[in-house]
Amino acid sequence: MRVWMVELRLLLRARPTVVAVLLLTLLSAAAVTGGMAEVSRQRAAIARIASAQAEDVGAIAKWVNEKKDPGSAAYYTFHATWDAPSPLAFAALGMRDVAPFIQRVRALGLEAQIYDGDNFNPELALPGRFDWSFVLVFLMPLFVIVLFHDLSSGEREAGRARTLAAVPGGIAPVLRRRTALRLGAILLAAVLPFAVGAALSGAQPLPVSAAIGLAAAYALFWVGAAALVSRLRWSSTANAATLAAAWLVLVLVLVVPTFANVAIARAVPVAQGAEIALAQREQVNRAWDIPREETMRRFYAGHPRLADSAPLPTGFHYKWYFAFHQVGDEGVAGRVAAYRAGLERRGAAADALGLVLPSVGVQAALTRLARTDLEAQLAFQDRVRAYHRRLRDFYYGYLFYDRPFGTADFARAPRFGGIADD
Amino acid sequence: MSATRLIARDELRLMARNRVAVVAVLLILVLTLVAVLTAWSHQRDLAELRQRQQAAATAAFEAQPDRHPHRVVHYGQFLFRPLGALAAFDPGVDAFTGSSMFAEGHRQNTANFGDVRQGSSLTRFGQLTPAFVLQSVAPLLLIFLGFGAVVRETERGTLRSLLVGGAARGEVVRGKALALGLVAALVGLPAMAGLALIAGQAGVQALPVAAIALGYALYLALWVALVVLVSVLARRSRDALLVLLLAWAVTVVLVPRAAPEMAGRAIPLANRLETDVGVARDLRRVGDSHNPADPTFAAFKARTLARYGVARVEDLPVNYKGLLAVEGERITSRLFDRYAAAGFAAQERQNAAVAAAGLLSPAVAIRQLSMAAAGTNFAGHRRFLDQAEAYRFALVQKLNRLEADAVSYADDTAEDPGADRRKRVDAHHWTEMPRFAFAGPDGAELARGAVPGLSLLAGWLAAAVAALWFATRRLGVR
Numbered sequence: 001m002r003v004w005m006v007e008l009r010l011l012l013r014a015r016p017t018v019v020a021v022l023l024l025t026l027l028s029a030a031a032v033t034g035g036m037a038e039v040s041r042q043r044a045a046i047a048r049i050a051s052a053q054a055e056d057v058g059a060i061a062k063w064v065n066e067k068k069d070p071g072s073a074a075y076y077t078f079h080a081t082w083d084a085p086s087p088l089a090f091a092a093l094g095m096r097d098v099a100p101f102i103q104r105v106r107a108l109g110l111e112a113q114i115y116d117g118d119n120f121n122p123e124l125a126l127p128g129r130f131d132w133s134f135v136l137v138f139l140m141p142l143f144v145i146v147l148f149h150d151l152s153s154g155e156r157e158a159g160r161a162r163t164l165a166a167v168p169g170g171i172a173p174v175l176r177r178r179t180a181l182r183l184g185a186i187l188l189a190a191v192l193p194f195a196v197g198a199a200l201s202g203a204q205p206l207p208v209s210a211a212i213g214l215a216a217a218y219a220l221f222w223v224g225a226a227a228l229v230s231r232l233r234w235s236s237t238a239n240a241a242t243l244a245a246a247w248l249v250l251v252l253v254l255v256v257p258t259f260a261n262v263a264i265a266r267a268v269p270v271a272q273g274a275e276i277a278l279a280q281r282e283q284v285n286r287a288w289d290i291p292r293e294e295t296m297r298r299f300y301a302g303h304p305r306l307a308d309s310a311p312l313p314t315g316f317h318y319k320w321y322f323a324f325h326q327v328g329d330e331g332v333a334g335r336v337a338a339y340r341a342g343l344e345r346r347g348a349a350a351d352a353l354g355l356v357l358p359s360v361g362v363q364a365a366l367t368r369l370a371r372t373d374l375e376a377q378l379a380f381q382d383r384v385r386a387y388h389r390r391l392r393d394f395y396y397g398y399l400f401y402d403r404p405f406g407t408a409d410f411a412r413a414p415r416f417g418g419i420a421d422d
Numbered sequence: 423m424s425a426t427r428l429i430a431r432d433e434l435r436l437m438a439r440n441r442v443a444v445v446a447v448l449l450i451l452v453l454t455l456v457a458v459l460t461a462w463s464h465q466r467d468l469a470e471l472r473q474r475q476q477a478a479a480t481a482a483f484e485a486q487p488d489r490h491p492h493r494v495v496h497y498g499q500f501l502f503r504p505l506g507a508l509a510a511f512d513p514g515v516d517a518f519t520g521s522s523m524f525a526e527g528h529r530q531n532t533a534n535f536g537d538v539r540q541g542s543s544l545t546r547f548g549q550l551t552p553a554f555v556l557q558s559v560a561p562l563l564l565i566f567l568g569f570g571a572v573v574r575e576t577e578r579g580t581l582r583s584l585l586v587g588g589a590a591r592g593e594v595v596r597g598k599a600l601a602l603g604l605v606a607a608l609v610g611l612p613a614m615a616g617l618a619l620i621a622g623q624a625g626v627q628a629l630p631v632a633a634i635a636l637g638y639a640l641y642l643a644l645w646v647a648l649v650v651l652v653s654v655l656a657r658r659s660r661d662a663l664l665v666l667l668l669a670w671a672v673t674v675v676l677v678p679r680a681a682p683e684m685a686g687r688a689i690p691l692a693n694r695l696e697t698d699v700g701v702a703r704d705l706r707r708v709g710d711s712h713n714p715a716d717p718t719f720a721a722f723k724a725r726t727l728a729r730y731g732v733a734r735v736e737d738l739p740v741n742y743k744g745l746l747a748v749e750g751e752r753i754t755s756r757l758f759d760r761y762a763a764a765g766f767a768a769q770e771r772q773n774a775a776v777a778a779a780g781l782l783s784p785a786v787a788i789r790q791l792s793m794a795a796a797g798t799n800f801a802g803h804r805r806f807l808d809q810a811e812a813y814r815f816a817l818v819q820k821l822n823r824l825e826a827d828a829v830s831y832a833d834d835t836a837e838d839p840g841a842d843r844r845k846r847v848d849a850h851h852w853t854e855m856p857r858f859a860f861a862g863p864d865g866a867e868l869a870r871g872a873v874p875g876l877s878l879l880a881g882w883l884a885a886a887v888a889a890l891w892f893a894t895r896r897l898g899v900r
Contacts, residue, residue, distance in 0.1 A: 027676075034683055045693055052699045059706055080695065098518060098538045102695050112524070115534045118694045121769040122515035123776065123793075123800045124682035125538070128546045134679060142671055146664060237660045241566050244667055245446070248562060258550035262460050265541060273535040274475055274522045278500060281524075282482065285497045289487050315837035343540060350544050360544065377539070 007177050011185065017147060024143045024189040028135050032197040035090035035131045039201070042089075042101055046082045049102060053080050061410040070398035070405035071318020078104040081387055081416045083380040086371040087203035091194055091211065092133035092363070094372025098125050103384060107391045109325040111280040111332055114381060115273055132194050133366040136215055137359050140190050141222045145243040147182045148226035150236035151175060157236060183223055191215050207369045218362045250359055257353065257360050264349045268342055276335050283331040287324030299323035302330060309400035319399045326392065340378065347374045383416075390414040425589040429597025433571060434604065443567050447605065450563050451612055454555050458510075458616030461551040465510035472502040472521060476858070484853045488846040491825040492747065495818050498526030501858045503533065503806040506797050507623045508630065511616065512553035514798025517545060523807075525814035525858075527751060527821075530758040532694070533807070552613040553792050556638050557785055558674050560609050561645040565666040567605055568649040571598040572897070573656045581898050595894045599650045606642040613638070627865025630795040633872035637791040640879040644784055647886035654893045673783035681779035681786060685772040691765065701757050708753055722749050736831060743834045744826025748819055755815050762811070766804060773800055780878040787882070791875025795868050805863060813858050824851060 011017055057077055064073045083101040100118035128134065152175055155161040164171040191212050198208045229242050287295045292312055300307040303326075312320055354361030367373035394414050398405050437443045479500040486494060501523045509516055520533030538545050548554055572595065575581035584594055614635060621631040649666060656662035692700070709718025726745055727733065735742035780787035793799035824847060825834070833844040 030680075034687075037687060041687075041690075049695065052695060056699045056702055059702070078698070095539065098536070100694070102693060104695055104698065116694075117520060117532045117534060117536070117539070119532075119691055119697065119765055121682075121686070121691060121772050121800065122518035122803060123769075123773050124686050125518050126515050127678040127682060127789075128548075130676075130679040130683040138675060139671070142667070145667075150660070237570070237663055240660065240663050240667070241442075244562070245566070248559065257544045257547040258554070259456075261541065261544040261547070262464070262550055264544065265464075265537075273540065274500065274502070277522070277524065277534070278475075278479060278482065281497065281500075285486075285493065288489065288493055314839055346541060353544070360547070363547075 004177060004181075007174075007181055011178075011181055017182070017185075020143055020146050021185045021189045024135075024140065024186065025193065027139060028132065028190050029193040031130055031132045031135045032090065032193040035093060036197055036201065038093060038097075038129075038131075039085045039090045042085050042096065045102060046084055049080045049082060053078075057410055061407045064405065064410075065407045068404035068406050069318070070395060070403065070409075071321065073405045073410065074107045074322065074395035074399065075318065076106075077410070077413070078106050079387070079391055079413065079416065080104050081380075081384045083376075083383075087201040088198065088207055088211065088370040089372050090197055090201055090370075091131060092366040092370040092372055093129045093131045094367035094370060095374060095377050096372050097129060099377045099380075101380075105384060105388050105391070107322060107388070107395045109280060109284055109328050110385065110388045111276055111329050111336065112284075114384060115277070132197070133363055133370075136190060136218065136366070137363050140186065140215075140219060141247050142244075143186055143189075144219060144222040144226060145240060145247065147186060148179075148223060149229075149239040149243055151178060151182075151226070152230050153234065153236040153239055156233075179223060179227075183219060187216055187219055190219070211366060211369055214362050214365055218358055221358050250357065257357065260350070260353050260357075260360075264346055264353075268345045268349065273339055276332050276339060279335060280328050280332045284325055284328035287320075287327070292320050295320065295324045295327055298327050302326075303396075306396060306400045310402070319396075322392070322395070322399060343374065343378065387414065387416050425593040426597040426600060429584075429589065429594055430600040430604070433598055433601035437567055437601070437605065446563055446566060447609065450555070450559060450609055453559065454552060454609075454612040454616070457550050457552045457555050458612065458619075461513065461549075462510040462616070462620065465505055465507070465513065468516075468521075469505040469507075469509075472504060475500070475522070476502040476504075480857055483855070486849060486852045488849050489852075490845045491744070491821045491829065491847060491851075492527075494852065495527035495747075495821045498524055499814075499817060499858065501525055501810045501813065503803070504860050504862075506802075506862060507620055507626045508634075508796035509798050510620050511551065511613075511634065512792045512796040512798055513549060513551060514793035514796060515800060515803055516798055517541075517549065519803045523810050525810060525817065527747075527818045528754055530762065530811065530814075533803075533810075552616050553789075553796075556610060556613050556641070557788055557792070560606070560642060561674065561785075562670055563609060564602060564606055564642070564645045564649050565663070565670060568598075568602040568646070569653055569662040569666050570659045571602060571650060572653040573659050573662045574653075576657070576898065577659060585898060591894050591897045595650060595654060595890065595897065598653070599646055599890075602646045602649060603643065606646050610638060610642055625862070627868070629865035630797070630868035630872065633795040633869045633876065634792060637788055637795070637872060637876055637879060640876065640883055641784060641788045644879060644883045644886055647883065647890055651886060651890045651893055654890065654897055674785040677779055677783035678786050678789065681776045681782075682772070685775035688775065689768055689772045691768050691772070692761075697761050697765070701754075701761055704757050705754060708757070718753075719746070719749075722746070738831065740826045741829050741831045741834055742826075743831060744822055744824070744829065747822040747825060751815070751818050751822060755811075759811070762807075769800060777874060780875065784879060784882045787875045787878040791872045791879070794871030794875065797863055797868050799871070801871060802863070806860060809860055810858070813856070817855060820855060 060073070060076050064076070081103050083096075085096065085101070089096065097120060098117075100116070102118065103114075103116065105113050150157070152161070152171070155164060155171070161171065164174055167174075194211065194215075195208065198211075225246060226239070226243060229239050229246075232239075234242070296312065309319065350360065351364055354364040364373065368375065371379075391414060394412075397403070398409070479502070483497070483499050486497065489497070503519075503521050503523075505513075505516060505521075517537035520536045522535055523533045524531045548558070572581070575584065575594075581594070585591065617631060617634060620626065621628070648669065652662050652666050652669075656665065709716050709722075723735065723742075726738070726742070727735070730738050730740075732738055738745075776786065777790050780790060790799070794801065796802075797805075828847045828851070829845055833841060836844070
């Protein structure tokens with residue numbers, strides 16, 4: 001125990017080390033605070049939905065109530081969906097800044113709505129977020145390099161290595177203790193703010209410990225890299241340069257991950273989303289140029305439950321309008337599935353790279369734990385799709401049987417959230 | 423031969439003998455070449471794809487059958503943002519903004535299908551482009567090659583013998599800086615050659631290219647000065663390396679991420695739901711087209727009837743529904759413009775706040791400069807959004823006028839079985855509609871966008887050279 005205390009005192013007396021550990025704590029705390037501020041901003045935006053929607057829908061209900069036309073209600077009413085941040089979202093904001101977490105849809109064709117984005121400043125998103133995962137993946141390795149590059153070479157250069165080698169047990173236990181202490185200090189600095197943030201956010205213990213385990217494994221990887229380099233018995237300067245170069249290659253550039261990004265984008269071209277939009281528009285607008293009965297036949301073939309609806313009148317009827325929107329969506333279902341599969345293949349390729357490349361792996365795992373990755377974005381889209389189905393069913397019940405749609409019916413519309421949309 | 427050149431030659435010879443240094447330089451040369459080639463082919467693929475998609479969308483629009491003009495208002499037009507040639511050098515925000523926009527009546531849509539939402543999380547690690555290599559990687563190479571330049575001599579005591587041998591302090595430092603400057607020029611060469619090739623294409627203007635080249639020359643010169651400065655000031659090689667690595671991590675990695683974070687928090691941006699609800703609210707205030715007794719539209723009706731000197735809309739020589747559509751679109755578009763302008767203003771304030779961080783980090787300054795001159799920054803995207811909105815408004819209004827002139831009010835309001843046929847106008851009208859042609863910015867405008875970044879970098883360089891001059895005078899005094 002006493003030797004540990006001695007080592008700890010030595011560590012605390014080395015000013016650069018203390019400064020480095022404090023700096024890392026500060027950066028980690030700043031990232032956690034920033035992440036939590038961003039998440040609370042997003043939660044506040046979600047909390048504001050209800051009143052904004054009440055105002056908007058209320059105004060529509062007022063004039064629709066005069067004629068009680070369900071078509072107008074379905075056409076003009078937007079319904080809100082949202083993707084609430086998970087308790088761990090503060091640690092890895094992932095795609096939540098560039099993909100919408102609030103989206104309004106109406107019962108019209110979904111494929112013309114679901115790819116809409118929210119307002120965001122692209123120049124702010126471009127450099128990437130300053131969140132805890134950034135501190136962990138990008139910055140922590142630099143601190144490992146600063147604290148470990150001279151672990152044994154420093155003793156050699158100071159001329160103490162021979163003396164240490166002469167004490168009973170040799171230099172190895174001393175270095176082991178120092179490694180453990182420095183690693184512990186770095187980990188504590190990086191993880192403590194995260195743990196506090198997770199506790200404040202009410203995160204579950206399991207994902208929190210998984211994230212901490214990831215952080216520890218990632219730190220160990222870099223300590224191992226430092227140990228490997230130090231076995232070459234170069235000077236401290238050469239060690240630092242080599243490790244920094246390794247950091248650059250592994251974390252930032254060269255082979256990976258920018259290179260991999262280019263490769264994946266080439267290997268898996270996503271059947272461009274714009275083509276879905278173009279094809280769906282063609283399908284939808286064609287309905288005006290073909291006999292209306294043809295559209296209804298195609299619609300009823302997919303929705304036999306509504307087939308007992310009365311025939312179309314001579315004039316305009318909204319049920320035809322909504323039918324051709326749905327037929328338009330169904331007409332591009334194949335393209336939609338292919339687009340989706342392409343996105344998933346891209347995500348899978350990046351995940352596979354993460355198995356080989358620690359930086360990418362940790363980043364991917366953290367965004368998965370925080371549910372802020374591409375998969376989470378697609379899952380949100382699935383929930384929007386499920387909700388949209390319920391919306392259509394709800395309005396069709398009025399539209400196809402010409403039931404009047406009054407103020408009270410607006411309140412009966414399905415609400416987003418809950419198990420029904422999962 | 424002057425002492426400066428002798429010292430520079432010696433330093434270069436020493437670097438050439440250092441195998442790690444040679445490998446590092448070769449690697450970065452290869453990396454730059456790969457970056458130039460991949461970024462260029464990516465830019466060409468994207469530009470071609472968008473051109474093809476725009477052509478397909480335009481062809482589909484013009485191939486529409488006889489239709490009621492209002493159907494065409496809703497059929498709309500897809501607009502694709504063309505990608506300028508300089509995006510091959512610095513794609514800027516291109517991947518973060520949608521590349522296509524749907525222009526239709528009564529709605530202002532977002533630009534969709536940005537690469538960032540279609541790619542894996544890897545996109546957020548950065549993009550392999552010549553700009554990225556020069557901004558982030560090249561300084562690191564200069565640090566590795568140059569951190570020991572002066573401090574090595576101080577540490578080993580060889581500096582003293584150099585000075586005793588008759589070399590002035592200034593000559594030693596200038597010689598070292600010259601050697602590192604030559605390395606910087608070599609490292610920058612392939613990217614600049616790539617830039618020259620990209621600039622050789624049709625439609626690329628000289629001024630922004632010159633601004634980019636000057637910007638990166640200043641940036642790399644600044645890093646040369648900083649590296650030599652730290653090498654002059656440090657007592658030990660290791661300290662020099664660690665201080666420079668820290669400076670690199672803070673200015674190249676940390677500040678460019680932290681500054682936008684703070685700007686985003688200080689200046690909030692209304693989200694789409696709030697904007698849409700706000701537009702709807704204001705619209706109800708201006709006039710409710712669903713309400714027959716609405717004062718705004720009642721007044722419009724009275725005005726129109728008075729202008730034509732008739733008592734009923736049925737007696738108008740033009741289709742009142744078309745006139746109403748024109749008026750409605752005018753009102754909604756004015757609101758859209760107001761909300762869009764507020765959003766743009768907020769984003770510009772955010773970007774200005776980030777640009778101010780160029781005082782803390784030259785990397786921020788070079789990023790802003792590079793994107794601005796390449797036309798791939800927010801202003802470049804906004805140029806597209808503005809032109810897309812102007813096009814949308816012109817197209818919709820032209821179609822609304824067509825409804826007013828070519829469809830009679832009687833037909834437009836009829837519901838008998840033959841009415842549908844009578845409401846339609848001939849298909850040749852669709853080919854007479856304007857086509858979307860994005861007008862790229864002129865070179866002077868792009869170069870003007872680079873001026874703040876250039877001034878910042880020049881200021882940085884002047885400060886670094888001044889500091890180097892002071893430090894040199896005290897070199898070896900300790």
